[in-house]
Amino acid sequence: MSLNCEIVKDLVAIYTDDSASPKTVAEIEAHLSQCEDCTDYYRQYQKINEKSPVLSDEPFAVPLSYTKLAKRLRIRRILERISFIAAVIAAVAATFLFLKWLWKAGRADDE
Template sequence: MEITCDIAMDLVDIYSSSMASPDTVKAVREHLRTCRSCRDFYSEYKANLAEEKKKEEKNNRTFRTESSPYVSEEIISESVKRLSKKLRTRRIVSNVVSIFSVIVGFIVLAKDIFDLIDEKDK
């Protein structure tokens, strides 16, 4: 079937979407083979389509990463690290506090003992 350039242009979208009927595919393919300007247009169209698709995929990927409901492993290990650091700091602080209270207790005790010794000497 012979089709005009206008018809070929109209059908290019369907033709490239692989949803065209066999007759349309045949007609467009035949026209593209014989018509150079439509062939050029079609190759440009296909290139644009591929470009658009690539861009869309890239956008989808970016979108998926940004809106991911899953926290990445990196973030988890980072927060675990931060938490264990916090716990370690707290443990050190409590160790220091208990050591300090032992020292204070020892000083108080020593003072009592010295007081007792002093009183004995009197």
């Protein structure tokens, strides 16, 4: 049985972290020895994996995939934008209420 490129690329993750079965490892290695495209993919995957905190010993390291990380950063950016808009609205509302209070106070003085 020989694996196709799509399957090999899916399996690269478990191959890289040594959780593939010996049979799968043999199949992947057989494919990689013949397929330049998958070998490139595997090298890129390894490069990304080196930078990933998964294998790091640092105490704050959390196993996060880059997609999850990117999603989190995107959510954080959206939340920052929302809190900025909320702050602007609060400032405008506070100014409005203050002016209204000033206006009322001025009218009270006139009476």
